[in-house]
Amino acid sequence: MSPERTQAIVRLDGVEKSFGAVQAIERADFQVGRGECVGLVGHNGAGKSTLMHILAGTLAPDAGRIEVAGELQDAYSVVLAQRLGLRCVFQELSLCPNLTVEENTRIVHPDLSGWGWRRRAGALILARLDEIFPGHAIRPDALVGDLPIGQRQMIEVARAFSVTKEPLHLVILDEPTSSLDAHTAGQLLGFVRRVIAAGTSCVLISHMLGEILKFCDRIVVMRDGKIVSTGVAANYDRDSLVAAMGGGGAVAQAPAASAVSGPTSDEILVRVKTGDKAVVARRGEIIGLAGLSGHGQTELLLRIFAAAGKSGPDITVKAPVALIAGDRQADGIFPLWSIAENVGVRSLKVLRRHCLISARREAEFAATWQKKMRIRTPDMTNNILSLSGGNQQKALFARALGSDAQIVLMDDPMRGVDISTKREVYDMIRLEARAGRSFLWYTTETEELDHCDHVCVFRNGRIVDQLTRNEVSEERIIQSSFEAVA
Amino acid sequence: MSSTFAAAAPARPSLRARLTSRPFLRAALPALSLALIIAWIAYLNPRAISYFGLSLMLNLAIPVVLATIAQMFVITVNDLDLSIGTFVSFVGCVTATWLHDAPALGLVALLGCILVYGLLGAIIHLRNIPSIVVTLGMSFVWQGLSILLLPKPGGKPPPWLFDLMHVKIPFVPMPIVAAILIGLGVHFALMRSSYGALIRGAGGNPQAIARAGWSLLRAKVAMFALAGLFGVFAGMALIGLTTSADANIGKGYALLSIAGVILGGGEFVGGRVSPIGAVIGALTLTLAGSLLTFMRISPDWQVAAQGGILIAVLAARALIGRREQAMT
Numbered sequence: 001m002s003p004e005r006t007q008a009i010v011r012l013d014g015v016e017k018s019f020g021a022v023q024a025i026e027r028a029d030f031q032v033g034r035g036e037c038v039g040l041v042g043h044n045g046a047g048k049s050t051l052m053h054i055l056a057g058t059l060a061p062d063a064g065r066i067e068v069a070g071e072l073q074d075a076y077s078v079v080l081a082q083r084l085g086l087r088c089v090f091q092e093l094s095l096c097p098n099l100t101v102e103e104n105t106r107i108v109h110p111d112l113s114g115w116g117w118r119r120r121a122g123a124l125i126l127a128r129l130d131e132i133f134p135g136h137a138i139r140p141d142a143l144v145g146d147l148p149i150g151q152r153q154m155i156e157v158a159r160a161f162s163v164t165k166e167p168l169h170l171v172i173l174d175e176p177t178s179s180l181d182a183h184t185a186g187q188l189l190g191f192v193r194r195v196i197a198a199g200t201s202c203v204l205i206s207h208m209l210g211e212i213l214k215f216c217d218r219i220v221v222m223r224d225g226k227i228v229s230t231g232v233a234a235n236y237d238r239d240s241l242v243a244a245m246g247g248g249g250a251v252a253q254a255p256a257a258s259a260v261s262g263p264t265s266d267e268i269l270v271r272v273k274t275g276d277k278a279v280v281a282r283r284g285e286i287i288g289l290a291g292l293s294g295h296g297q298t299e300l301l302l303r304i305f306a307a308a309g310k311s312g313p314d315i316t317v318k319a320p321v322a323l324i325a326g327d328r329q330a331d332g333i334f335p336l337w338s339i340a341e342n343v344g345v346r347s348l349k350v351l352r353r354h355c356l357i358s359a360r361r362e363a364e365f366a367a368t369w370q371k372k373m374r375i376r377t378p379d380m381t382n383n384i385l386s387l388s389g390g391n392q393q394k395a396l397f398a399r400a401l402g403s404d405a406q407i408v409l410m411d412d413p414m415r416g417v418d419i420s421t422k423r424e425v426y427d428m429i430r431l432e433a434r435a436g437r438s439f440l441w442y443t444t445e446t447e448e449l450d451h452c453d454h455v456c457v458f459r460n461g462r463i464v465d466q467l468t469r470n471e472v473s474e475e476r477i478i479q480s481s482f483e484a485v486a
Numbered sequence: 487m488s489s490t491f492a493a494a495a496p497a498r499p500s501l502r503a504r505l506t507s508r509p510f511l512r513a514a515l516p517a518l519s520l521a522l523i524i525a526w527i528a529y530l531n532p533r534a535i536s537y538f539g540l541s542l543m544l545n546l547a548i549p550v551v552l553a554t555i556a557q558m559f560v561i562t563v564n565d566l567d568l569s570i571g572t573f574v575s576f577v578g579c580v581t582a583t584w585l586h587d588a589p590a591l592g593l594v595a596l597l598g599c600i601l602v603y604g605l606l607g608a609i610i611h612l613r614n615i616p617s618i619v620v621t622l623g624m625s626f627v628w629q630g631l632s633i634l635l636l637p638k639p640g641g642k643p644p645p646w647l648f649d650l651m652h653v654k655i656p657f658v659p660m661p662i663v664a665a666i667l668i669g670l671g672v673h674f675a676l677m678r679s680s681y682g683a684l685i686r687g688a689g690g691n692p693q694a695i696a697r698a699g700w701s702l703l704r705a706k707v708a709m710f711a712l713a714g715l716f717g718v719f720a721g722m723a724l725i726g727l728t729t730s731a732d733a734n735i736g737k738g739y740a741l742l743s744i745a746g747v748i749l750g751g752g753e754f755v756g757g758r759v760s761p762i763g764a765v766i767g768a769l770t771l772t773l774a775g776s777l778l779t780f781m782r783i784s785p786d787w788q789v790a791a792q793g794g795i796l797i798a799v800l801a802a803r804a805l806i807g808r809r810e811q812a813m814t
Contacts, residue, residue, distance in 0.1 A: 058697050079699040094697055096690035098757040103683040108698045113680040145690075146508070 008067070009034050009169050009201050010055060010086070015064030017050055019386075024050040025061070026225040032170060037192065037202040039216030039233065041209065042245055043390070043418035047225040048205050049090075052172050055203075056088035057081035069169070082108075085169035087160040089176055093152055093329075097145030101125055101155055104144055111164040128158040132191040133184060148294050149327055153179045157188060161195065170201040177206060178415045181292040181444060189215050207418055208445075209238050221245055242419060262453050269407050269438045272304055273314040275462040281407070281438040286429065288452030288472075289442040291481045293412070296461030297442040298326070301409040304440065308407075319406030319438075322346055324396050326412040326442075332396045333384050340366035340380040342395050346403040369398035374424060390417045397425055401432060408432070410441045414448065426451055446474045457481060511806045516750045516766040519799050523773045530780040537659055543776040544661035547769055548651075549574065549724035551665050553739045554746035554768040555672055555761065556716035559709045561747050562676070563689045564755045565610060565617035569625035570717055570743055573599070574736030576628040577721025582641025582731030585722075589644065596718050603714025607706040625740070632733035639732040643725045651726030669765035676761055685709060689757020738789070745796050746771055751803075770795065 008031040017025040025047045032038050042048050053059035054066070057078040066073045068084045087108075095104045102121040106112040112121045122140035129136050133154050144152060153176065160171050173192070177185035189211060192202055196217075206212055212219060212233070219236055221229040221244040229244040236244075264284030271280050279300065281287045289297040301323065308321040325331035334342055344351050344362045351361045366380040373394040377387055384392060393413060400408050414422050429439055429451065441452060449455050449472045457465040457480040465480035527543075528535045534543065553570055560567040577599065585592030606624065610617045643651075655663050676682040688695045688705040696702050720739070725731055748754070749770060750763025774795055775788045783791075 056697075077699075078697060082699055088697075090697070094691065094694035096687040096694055096757065098690035099683060099687050103687070106680050106683050107687050107695060107700070110699075117680045118678070 007033050009069060011065075011067040012051070012055065012061075013065040013067070015051070015054055015061045015066070017054060017059065017061050023225050025054070027064075028222075028225075028227050030055075030220065030227065032201045032203060034169075034201055035196055035199045036218060037196045037204060037216045039212035039219040040203055040205045040222065041207075041212055041219065041241060042222035043420055046222040046245075046418070048222055049174060049388070050225075051222070052088060052090075052174055052203065052205065055081075056086060056172060058088075083166055085167035086172070087168065087170070088172040088174070089156050089160045090174050093149070093156060095144045095152055095156055095159075098143070100141050100143055101138060102140040104155065105140075105159055105162060108159060109162070109164045109166075111166075124162050124164070125155070125158055128162045129154065132158055132161065133187050149179045150181065150184065150293050154184065154188075161191075168200060170203070171195075172203045172205075174205045175207065175415075176204070177208060177211065179293065179444075181294075182446075183292065185211070207422075209241050209419070213238065213241070245419070264434065264436050267318075268316070269318050270304055270440065271316040272300065272307075274300060277456075277463040277466070279440070279456055279463065281440055283406075283438055284433050284436050285454065286433050286439040286441060286452045288449040288455035289440065289458060290446070290449055290455050290477050291458035291464075293444050295458045295481075297458050298411050299461065300458075301411050301440060301442060304407070305409060317407065320404050321407045321409060322400035322403050322405035323409045324400045324411065324413045326415055328389075328392055328396060333392055335383075335385055337384060338381045339370075339375065339377060339384050339387065339395055342384045343369050343380075343398045343402060346399045346405070349404070365402065369402050372401075372428070373398045390421050393417050394421060394425070397428070401428065406436070407438050407440070410439060410443075412442050412444050414443065414445065422448075446472075446477055449477070508806060512751055512803065513760065513763070515799060515803055515806070516760075516763040516770070519749070519795065520766050520770045520773070523770055523777055523795075527773065527777050527780055530777075534776070534780065537657070540662065541659040543773060544659060544665075544769070546724070546727060547661045547772040548664050549720045549727070550739070550742060550746065550772055551668055551765050551768040552716050552720035552723055553736075553743040554750075554764045555668060556713040556720060557740075557743035558672075558747045558750075558752060558759050558761060558764045559676075559713040559716065560617070561689075561744075561752055561754065562686060562757055562759050563706050563709045564692075564757070565621075565706075565710075566744065566754070567621045567713055568618060568740050569621040569628055570713070570720075571736045571738060571740035572625045572628035572632065573714075573717045574721045574724060574739050575733055576632045576635070576736075577718050578725045578731040578735045579632045579636040579641070579733060581647070581722050581725040582643060583635060585647075586642050586644050596722075599718055600711055600714035603717070604707045604711035607708075607710025608703060610710075611703050611706040629733070636731055636733050639730060641725075641731040643722075643729060647722060647726040648729065651723060665765050665769060669762045672761035676759070686757040686759070689755070689759075742771060742792070743768075745792060749796055749799055 010032050012028060012030040015025055015028045015030070028051060030051060040048050050059065054061050057076050057080060060076070066076050068086070073080065096107065102118055102125060105121040105125040106117060109121070126140050129138055136154060138147070138151055138155060144155065157173070157176055161168070176188060180188065192204070193215060196202060204212065204216055213236060216233045219231060219233050219241070220227055221241065223245060262285065263282035265282065267283045269281050269283055271278055274296065279287060289300065291297060303315065304317055305321055305323050307315045307317045310317060334345070340362055343366050347365065348357060351357050351365060353361065363380070369375070370377070370380055375387070375394050375398065376391050384395060387395065397413070414425070433439060441448070443449065453469055455467040455472050456463045457467070457477055459481055467476065524535065533539060553574055557567055557570055577596065580592055580595050584595055606620055609615065610620055653660055676685065684695060684700055685705050685708065688702055692702055695705070721736065724735060728735070746767035747759065747764045748767070750760055750765070750767030752759040752764060771792050774791050775785065778785065778788055778791055
């Protein structure tokens, strides 16, 4: 399926973009055919999001040509892109939390105005939500800020596919499934295939290589701002994709059994009861919290965090605690601070000289962790927002691992993080566990559970299944997550 | 078509669930605090709750309500206007002098004021200067201009303005009718209209609005110009009521208006505002003064009492938020 030149809905020729000294995109040629689903993969900071921002008109390229539907665009902009039928679901959620679902729909549709706009907007978004995510339970007059992150992502996707007067030719989905559980993600990808069959085009960016291989017609691989490989999806498999991305050979799917060491001592650092069962973490143990998203895993982590250093009848937490948030924009980073300050804030006691923070110690601390976590930046004193999403997440890991915390809580922290970063972090976690730290790890990716010594599956705020490392399998977890529902 | 939507739509929560839901409590809190103040006044002096009593107590409420709405527009786009007090003073001086003596000149001056406000919005957006800094500076400018224009208290409102502000409505005191009209009007424009949703979105997530192809500059200029317009209304209403001006007549309005917005359920950032709440907040703060009089407490304590009410209501709001978290 190689589209003719005239059949391409969009074409980028020799596009370049740099931010200061960092060359984000280096002479990229990119095209999407009509009715084609293109998978775009690459590490964090490989330039995928930047390329898509250029395509969506939110960033102007420094050089290169943009063609939409065969016509050269000189004065390309967001407004024009929308008029030409291009939509984008960005990785950072772009809904207004203070508005309702229907009001957020109105924002992308200038036609929704005048009498009855609210009713029309509500019907429009509800129809799409029903179509893509049957049984979604989202009310159009609900305030977006009151909804969990998964539902917000569903709304954003449905909004991108909603049509009023303007046509819809291409939808760019940047990590659309990162906050969705497996069931909802499946609904979305099934819908995407139906849309493709009807002649609309899609660009799918995802770190879930399985999704890319299964649902895309063609795959484009980016590395360091360049397009390094492109071809029909059937010609790739998991290993060749990872190799093209520069992941270095085949991925070790899971560590060998010997790599997971189990608890280093019998000392119990955390014991917390939920319902009639308890989660127990011994020193050096990695505990996985599984189940569909939003079934009480995050709440459990927050309870442990709040109880740090205390004991009660239902909860015992015996050591300092650090939390790595999943929603890094809302709960993780300090957006006005530098990377170094963001990394050091959990360890101020160590960075103090007399009663003030020593700039020298802070810089040393930051440099150490930049090296350990391989944070990709020319200067740690740059603002944290200058980092790509995955590198921001690395900084948050550095904050937690650099601290004195013996218990590290992770709230689905690998959301939207590329595979080689993930592997570096996995190694780091195992190393730290062997050194005597305990991890409680909530994750929506079943593969990550292979790194855990013990897994608790959650449903409706309760533990419904407890597995040892050898018992972990996708089927078993899905089975326990859905049991009562199915 | 519509029947399939209805079938697919999730069921409405029960009445009880809605009455104890956070959005409802959040919205009901301002009304509750106003009711509490009125009940307290009624307990201390039952005769105060009458046509005549309410007219007297709420005599100066309309300018406060208008200034609070002006402040709310600015807060909608995550800014603060510290100059609204001295601006109201300046408008008062213009109203009592130029608008009375040379209406054309006065009108041009007031329109110019609104234009200046719009420009401030543009500067704040384009140069990315904190609005607190810009409006703090402007507050001195307005104050200086007021003193230049009216060094000694005096002047007179135009007769039509005096008549307008002293209209008597049967059964319901005029300030209450005016407050309801202002509240509903602004509510419709900002909370129900499709452009209002965009403006509030610009406060909630500016980037999302810009990416959807809307101009943030225009949103900010519109909100500041509206703040200017309502500031002009506030100044004119104040002079219509008090019948003479003073270069310091709007003193205290800046903080009063911010307190009114916050009391009414608004938040400093995030585009979360409520016009009806702001009106109720302004009325609550106005009535708090009367309550102190009935309690035989010196008016010197008025500002402190208003602060106390603000803290109490904010504490209650935080409590609602925490309870909501505990429930989920």
